[in-house]
Amino acid sequence: MPKISTLLLFLISCTTGTFAQSGVIKGLLLDAANRAPVRSASVIIYLAKDSTKKEIKSTLTDAAGNFEISGLANNSFLIEVSSIGYQQLIRPVKVTGSLKNLGVLLFTKQRKDLSVVTIISTAPPVAQKGDTTQYSASQYKVNPDATTEDLIKKMPGITVDKDGTVTAHGEQVKKVTIDGKDFFGDDASAALKNLPSEVVDKIQVFDRLSDQAQLTGFDDGNSVKAINVVTKSGIKNGQFGRLYGGYGTDDRYAAGGNMSFFNDNRRISVVGNFNNINQQNFGSQDLLGVTTSGGGRSGGRGGNTDNFSVGQSPGISKTNAFGINYSNILAKKLTITGSYFFNNSHNTNESIVNTETFSNPKNLFSTQNTHAITNNNNHRINMRLEYKIDSSNSLFIIPNINFQNYSSGAVTNLQNFYGANDSLNSSINKNNATRQGYNIRNNIMFRHSFAKKGRTLSFGLNMNYAKNDGNSITDARYQFYNNGFITDSLQQQLYETNTNGHTIGGNIAYTEPIGKNGQLKIDYTPSVQKNNADQQTFSFDGQKYSNFDSSLSNRFYNTITTNNAGINYRLSKSKDEQLSFGANFQNAQLESQRVFPIVSSVNQFFSNILPNAMWRKKFSASSNIRLFYRASTNFPSVNQLQDVVNLSNPLRVSAGNPDLKQSYTHLLSARYTFINSKTSRSLFANVFLQTAGDYISNAIYIAQQDTVIQQGIKLRKGSQLIKPVNLNGYKSLRTFLTYSMPVKPLKTVINLNAGFTYARLPGLINYHSTITNNYVYNTGLVLASNISEYVDFNISYNASFNNASILSFTSSTNNYVNQTAGLQLNLLDKKGWFIKNDITGQSYTGLSAGLNQHFWLWNAAIGKKFLKKQAGELKLSVFDLLKQNQSIVRTVTGAYIEDAQSQVLQQYFMLTFTYSLRNFGVAAKSSNGDLRERDGMSAPGMRGRNPSF
Incomplete structure (x- = not known):
């Protein structure tokens, strides 16, 4: 017990120094056209005087469009907001106190030539989002009839044994959800073997807290390694199998x-x-x-x-x-x-x-x-x-x-x-x-x-x-x-x-x-x-x-x-x-x-x-x-x-x-x-x-x-x-x-x-x-x-x-x-x-x-x-x-x-x-009769390319 107490005191002293920077920037990101919240937009902070644009801090907007970046020293920064389908937003920010509230930021959609549908993949194959490792499915190519299990075999840090046991980052996966929802209870293999890979947008690997720990926010030690399968937006209305x-x-x-x-x-x-x-x-x-x-x-x-x-x-x-x-x-x-x-x-x-x-x-x-x-x-x-x-x-x-x-x-x-x-x-x-x-x-x-x-x-x-x-x-x-x-x-x-x-x-x-x-x-x-x-x-x-x-x-x-x-x-x-x-x-x-x-x-x-x-x-x-x-x-x-x-x-x-x-x-x-x-x-x-x-x-x-x-x-x-x-x-x-x-x-x-x-x-x-x-x-x-x-x-x-x-x-x-x-x-x-x-x-x-x-x-x-x-x-x-x-x-x-x-x-x-x-539904037509992308799914004839969602 004395050794443990000494270790905890050491960690506290180290962390207190880390948290000495107390500046906070927060804001709300809304669509300029309909005032709807823009979720999952990337928000990055740079030093204003740094021409190399070296990232200082970053985050994503939540479901309500809110974002908050903390731990900033008093200084002049550039805040860069970006999301697929929107024009990039760059704004100078000066931190002089504990809180800088930017209020509402309006995000304008990009204009594009609707006569040609061009889908460009920009998502990195793997990224760290907080304590979650996120893989972009579009960056891993598999056969058209592949399952989600076939897809994750290609992702770094994930292995699937011959008996179907999935290991992610050295720990056995005990829970798999689809869009955050249970699929056949705690059966980790059911979703991976029965969900086709073509409907997958992202694979998220994280430590899932117990239900009780999720209520309090404190890890009670009963967390398990989990995978969340994020499906493409276009399959919200469709039938497949x-x-x-x-x-x-x-x-x-x-x-x-x-x-x-x-x-x-x-x-x-x-x-x-x-x-x-x-x-x-x-x-x-x-x-x-x-x-x-x-x-x-x-x-x-x-x-x-x-x-x-x-x-x-x-x-x-x-x-x-x-x-x-x-x-x-x-x-x-x-x-x-x-x-x-x-x-x-x-x-x-x-x-x-x-x-x-x-x-x-x-x-x-x-x-x-x-x-x-x-x-x-x-x-x-x-x-x-x-x-x-x-x-x-x-x-x-x-x-x-x-x-x-x-x-x-x-x-x-x-x-x-x-x-x-x-x-x-x-x-x-x-x-x-x-x-x-x-x-x-x-x-x-x-x-x-x-x-x-x-x-x-x-x-x-x-x-x-x-x-x-x-x-x-x-x-x-x-x-x-x-x-x-x-x-x-x-x-x-x-x-x-x-x-x-x-x-x-x-x-x-x-x-x-x-x-x-x-x-x-x-x-x-x-x-x-x-x-x-x-x-x-x-x-x-x-x-x-x-x-x-x-x-x-x-x-x-x-x-x-x-x-x-x-x-x-x-x-x-x-x-x-x-x-x-x-x-x-x-x-x-x-x-x-x-x-x-x-x-x-x-x-x-x-x-x-x-x-x-x-x-x-x-x-x-x-x-x-x-x-x-x-x-x-x-x-x-x-x-x-x-x-x-x-x-x-x-x-x-x-x-x-x-x-x-x-x-x-x-x-x-x-x-x-x-x-x-x-x-x-x-x-x-x-x-x-x-x-x-x-x-x-x-x-x-x-x-x-x-x-x-x-x-x-x-x-x-x-x-x-x-x-x-x-x-x-x-x-x-x-x-x-x-x-x-x-x-x-x-x-x-x-x-x-x-x-x-x-x-x-x-x-x-x-x-x-x-x-x-x-x-x-x-x-x-x-x-x-x-x-x-x-x-x-x-x-x-x-x-x-x-x-x-x-x-x-x-x-x-x-x-x-x-x-x-x-x-x-x-x-x-x-x-x-x-x-x-x-x-x-x-x-x-x-x-x-x-x-x-x-x-x-x-x-x-x-x-x-x-x-x-x-x-x-x-x-x-x-x-x-x-x-x-x-x-x-x-x-x-x-x-x-x-x-x-x-x-x-x-x-x-x-x-x-x-x-x-x-x-997955029929693509909608524009006023001039051209086929457009709808709900994130590509238009007919685009199969085999790497869409970005």
Whole structure:
């Protein structure tokens, strides 16, 4: 704490010097013809005596035409105002005091010869607007049928993985909006994959504050990396989309499409996706905690989840998905957005999982082969209502309802051994499971703004109810090897596991201006979370599962009560220079009660001070820096606390731990951004440092002989008991750097990236502490073409060097290298013929035996566009032309290293027909009959050029 206080005092002293310049220029920009506000006009300040016109400060006018530039010393300046379609306005200004109000400035539109429509692109490819990085879509050329996802792949600092995960400036994008409005809730992939690139005007990348933080203006640390897609003004009234259908060899098929109907503020979008070729245009949500990303390690999985796992699950999936999104502004005061989405997936997977668990006297190895079939159904309903009661009062209501049904059947062969001739046990396990659950959330917020600017009062109420019920039937045969003897064991059991819980929380926050540039926030947040978990186990009696086993059954209640109060101060001369700091005091009570089979309780009390600080400074028009620090706590889930033993797999037994404590985390991040709009060069650098006390991890106990772990429950020799525990010593460091510049002779943009990740992962094996130090070095480059819509290519290379150093009973190292090279080449001629190639080379070295791979995945297509305006397309495509497709994932933890190989699609051919609709309205005619540009869209015949909006 003393070090933190010293740092804050240092930052305050530095920033106070920065804010010593107190001159302010403000004004109102109106259209000279109709007195309408002119929004997003550029306002730049120069020194009057500087003939080079070096920019001192700049800003944009807001929606009402207002602008304000602060932090100016007393001097004579020139103010330059410009916007597309208007004559440039230059005016001398002399600053002699704290405020210079220019009043109303009238902006005159440019005259132009309407006999010829000339559209000139002046927008820079990338620019920094405050804390937002803005990309001009017109400066990046893609094929006419490209999606927004294809478009952003060409933008510096943004990458899209093969599984659809979008990373911007080193952070995963969690939220995508269209013109500031939600699109299918929090599903970041839905908009990018289903919105055509030709309707995009700008891409904005920023840190989106939480809803509560947006009310107060104070960053509460819950911000996420977000992308806002700004559409062209001409599509405010139009219809666009595409429909497709295809059939191929091996009965492969794909059908679906998307349609959008825009009528001013009312927007309706419909999307559908039906295929058996692993196409997933949406994030898959997992409420029940039943889906995995690769590995097959059972036991120790904690709690229900409510997250999106982007991309396709391992294996081969058949998907049926449908969704509709609606947004509108009603009565000028009520904005409403809502969506419904249904997703059904049928997945088949055959996997091999090799695991090395750190142990004494020697490490334990296991090989697991699984054939699994799963069915998963999701229903998602999202809604957001924003009601501006009047100029001082606003109301927000944000409900969300999710349903999930899941069933699975799997056959697993598992072998555990110390060496080739030192087997411990093996099993054949047949398991059938069903789960169903739902999650209902609602967040209500109200804000009142007082007459004094900066003085606000806001209230929030959030409610959440979740239910997760299911059962599983295990029919398994086990063999245990002991000094040449083999012991057989048969297990036939039914497990019924039901959990439910609800949370009620509130928030009240008051902000008060302090001086000219300061603001104080006082807030209080209470919350009560109640969870119930009930597991019942029944053995097979020869006809049905009716023998109740009380030793493997448990009923458990958990209540978490928190009271959090804090005070924060923000010093803000402008959006370009801000400093905020504060602290919250949190009191928490964790009550755990077991009511069956033996009554017991655990009550824990925690009191913590949670400091936070943020500093952001714009050094120039090209560069800025942001530092952020936050302390937080994380509570264990009810499944981690429930002390029931799960014997569904006697070789890997799991149990909860009611003595778990909350973890305490420190997070420090730094971000530097440099963007030169004139040269189109950019640099993004990020550093993330995290430490955690009482880190929640899994302890593993490997039985050296048959051991009774609980009354009536025996752990056989070689079997593992997995149990969550609190461990100290977790640390992680992640850095990311990307540099972008144009290669004009090639009409190409090059993106260079590099990164380093370090993780210190504590573990506990047989009551002995282990430490895994994992070092990952990343490097890569991307060459993205910017030639024309007829020639489109992306060349990429990425290498990841992973070095894991394990300090357990003995020291060992494990090195692993993953290299990926890619080429996407699309060629199109003016008659509509096209050729597409997507080639990916993958190389794995350093994995467990049999999983080192070197392969190429080559997908290719040839086709023809036809019909009016080339609205129709017929395409013949081949997947995996070389028949080499593979899928391998490595997982490193503090207790084990795991390699997993999953089933993948093999070669198939497909013929697909696509019909595209582009109806953006007909261009208006001038009095002399010539076609004019309307609503920012180009006149017919202008396709392929770079319009500016």
